[in-house]
Amino acid sequence: MTEGAQRPLRADARRNREKILAVAARVFATEGLGAHLERIAKEAGVGSATLYRNFPTRESLVEAVYRNEVAQLCDAAPTLLAAKPPLDALRAWARLFLDYVTTKYGMIDALRAIAATGSNPYGHSREMIRAALSTLMEACVAAGTIRTDISPTDIGVALEGIAYTSASPEHRKQAERLLDLTLDGLTTRP
Structure with missing residues (x-):
């Protein structure tokens, strides 16, 4: 693998990422940016650590x-x-x-x-x-x-x-x- 290249996500990691994105889209649409990230993680069925591993900042999640x-x-x-x-x-x-x-x-x-x-x-x-x-x-x-x-x-x-x-x-x-x-x-x- 070349330097800087990302490895493909495992199937479970990809599913977790997709669930986080789907829930975050819905929550941001209804509540705006004041939504708690921990709530997004909980509704997506993942832990906060999983959310922050995928999206270290609120801005990275929004983007x-x-x-x-x-x-x-x-x-x-x-x-x-x-x-x-x-x-x-x-x-x-x-x-x-x-x-x-x-x-x-x-x-x-x-x-x-x-x-x-x-x-x-x-x-x-x-x-x-x-x-x-x-x-x-x-x-x-x-x-x-x-x-x-x-x-x-x-x-x-x-x-x-x-x-x-x-x-x-x-x-x-x-x-x-x-x-x-x-x-x-x-x-x-x-």
Whole structure:
């Protein structure tokens, strides 16, 4: 193994890490950064030592949760396209985007603080999300279900606007109505 290379995690260690990330995403989305890390460890079914071995600081946990949420969102696009008609896949993915922003909303102050230290928690997330959205929209265009004069950038901005103005948990129903209205405006008319 080369110097600096990380060994792959054992299956149980990988499962523990995934459980921690899933619980942390949910807890940060509902409670923000004031959530106790020991509570996250307990709900994930691991000890505090396991949590801190994987994520030595709150910031490292926040950054890992954010990167994991982006990866799951982007990985969902081809899975949804394989299981649903393109327009239904786009709608389902847009709702996942709302979930992603709701989680990010609970961590935004920490993400900004991490970015202020010179680290870039966002990395290539914007490009990854735009690529996933492009894949979905291209499939919809090929199926003739959405207009061809709207770009993924336009839809991305619309989704961000909906999410940032009304994707907090108490405004979720409004966000979904706005999302449906926006996606309905994309569809082709017979």
